[in-house]
Amino acid sequence: MKIGILAVQGDYEAHAAMVRQLGAEAVLVRAPGDLASCAGLILPGGESTTQLQFLEEEGLAERVKQFAADGGAIFGTCAGAILLADEVKNPAQRSLGLLNATLARNAYGRQIASEVVAGNCKWKSGPMEMVFIRAPIIEKAGPGVEVVAEREGKPVLVQQGRVLAATFHPELTTDTTVHRHFLDLCGGANGNGRAAG
Numbered sequence: 527m528k529i530g531i532l533a534v535q536g537d538y539e540a541h542a543a544m545v546r547q548l549g550a551e552a553v554l555v556r557a558p559g560d561l562a563s564c565a566g567l568i569l570p571g572g573e574s575t576t577q578l579q580f581l582e583e584e585g586l587a588e589r590v591k592q593f594a595a596d597g598g599a600i601f602g603t604c605a606g607a608i609l610l611a612d613e614v615k616n617p618a619q620r621s622l623g624l625l626n627a628t629l630a631r632n633a634y635g636r637q638i639a640s641e642v643v644a645g646n647c648k649w650k651s652g653p654m655e656m657v658f659i660r661a662p663i664i665e666k667a668g669p670g671v672e673v674v675a676e677r678e679g680k681p682v683l684v685q686q687g688r689v690l691a692a693t694f695h696p697e698l699t700t701d702t703t704v705h706r707h708f709l710d711l712c713g714g715a716n717g718n719g720r721a722a723g
Contacts, residue, residue: 527550532577556584565712658695671686690711
């Protein structure tokens, strides 16, 4: 199984290492054709406006939307979660609109230190390590969005169908819970990223 990882910013190599550890092939995505044989796509952290500009300029924004419409699984972390949201605030920006949620950028202020916390996750019996780096806040999870993990009463990991979003960085830990779940989502897709059947 091939998993595409947007390779523009953020620690996409850490995502690639996690994907490989779990037995899948990592494909670095920088052009629309790179998604051709992928069952899933990871949008890593970084700066969301820069990433969106890249996606639009390279013709990837529409390709990612089509990929999702065709049944491909998508996972966004931090800035990647911002890209997936229907609405982005503080400040407002355009997004891909693939997740029925409202996210606030710069929610913890600019350039604050990272924080590592342990929290509960529906997919794991014990606590899960979560690394937050200038994390956005999911202010509202709309209908159809399952809240999988919370921090201080706010969602930090959500899923809507085959779209998964985390405001933290699971790729920066040794815990494979979130990536394993994402690969399970991708397992229901064929080589073209379309839902099986």
